[in-house]
Amino acid sequence: MQTEPVPSLVGREYEVEVGPVAHGGHCVARTDGGQVLFVRHALPGERVVARVTEGEEGARFLRADAVRVLTASKDRVEAPCPYAGPGRCGGCDWQHAAPGAQRRLKAAVVAEQLARLAGLTPDEAGWDGTVAPAPGDKVAKGEVPAWRTRVQYAIDAEGRAGLRRHRSHDVEVIDHCMIAAPEVSELGVETRTWPDMATVEAIAATGSHDRQVILTPRPGGRLPIVALDRPVSVQRIGERDKAVHRVHGRPFVRERAAGRTWRVGDGGFWQVHPKAADLLVEAVMQGLMPRKGDMALDLYCGVGLFAGALAERVGERGAVLGVESSRRAVEDARHNLQDLDRVRIEQGKVEQVLPRTGISEVDLVVLDPPRAGAGHPTVRHLAGLAPRRIAYVACDPAALARDLAWFAEEGYRPVTLRAFDLFPMTHHVECVAILAPAK
């Protein structure tokens, strides 16, 4: 039996009242017929014409862009970036919101996720309900902090650099990204052509003069001849094997944070905002209050940032075990922390490594998982180790809230929660929750 195709609603326009902001940065609205719309480029309380970008009749929800604002929110500003707006660059989704409003929207999302997925009010989570700007970021209306120390440019068919459009492979060609750090813009990726490249990533390390450009050729692309305006390290990722070939310079950058230098190789995780690493280490250490002789875990440790800060505090009698799945990051972590005898780094997935360590008790845990969160088995295992405190660093408030619900089941509750705006002009937010036994 043949089924009728469901009619697409792409391109259909609806005049709607815009409701609250949701996880993912869009606002929620409803059509007269009751269908839910996730609207980008809108703000809560506005009346807009929303044009559907994805979805069909009867779908659980439709995605849409606000293409005309009929009644504007007082939080609306003219987008400072010429590439922002419906159908344009997918990088910044909140260029049209005043900086203070962006942080209030992020706070609303965190509060909603905590309530819905963990059953916690801000008070119960030990949170003052605010999102703090990163130190030194411009926060006045119309000002844009240039915070991105790592930018991955997509290259179009004509070899021009740009950024991807929202939920699309199309490239919005740009001549300047306003949120890119000046040291990234100075690399000149946007001002030259890259005929055989699929992506070009530009990295400007914080606190050192290291710069790196990582080239990923199109299938069959030539080994590029790279003549950038300044000497930088250039890598080329092999098309088939994903192996990295050094074209020029070093295969890593050195970042400075928490009083140490960190080697970070290609593809290795490092916080993008230049103030983030220091800020998060400070928040984690303030919350954990490590003591001499403590045994600590740094899970999802990357190149060893929190393990290093912990090791210096737990001293000779203490010990730190870091766990990280990326082989390259583990090599870097071991290199970065080689002067600290009491640190060990295990390579593998946290959920697999933890059960086989044989450790039955720890004092402190740092947990900094990717967007998916840690998950119930890891949370259960950690609670079984009876730590005095756990610091959970979260780039996704939904994953944090889900894991907090598991922690509650296992007898741990948040004592403090802080939220930071480490991704201005976008909907992303970073949280640090400190957990302790509920008693």
Ligand SMILES: C[S@@+](CC[C@H](N)C(=O)[O-])C[C@H]1O[C@@H](n2cnc3c(N)ncnc32)[C@H](O)[C@@H]1O
């Ligand atoms: C958000 S980063 C945190 C890195 C580090 N804590 C930092 O601040 O620089 C998450 C890290 O977890 C690693 N990772 C992802 N899934 C993992 C897993 N299942 N087990 C262990 N590490 C994992 C990633 O390679 C990445 O380095």
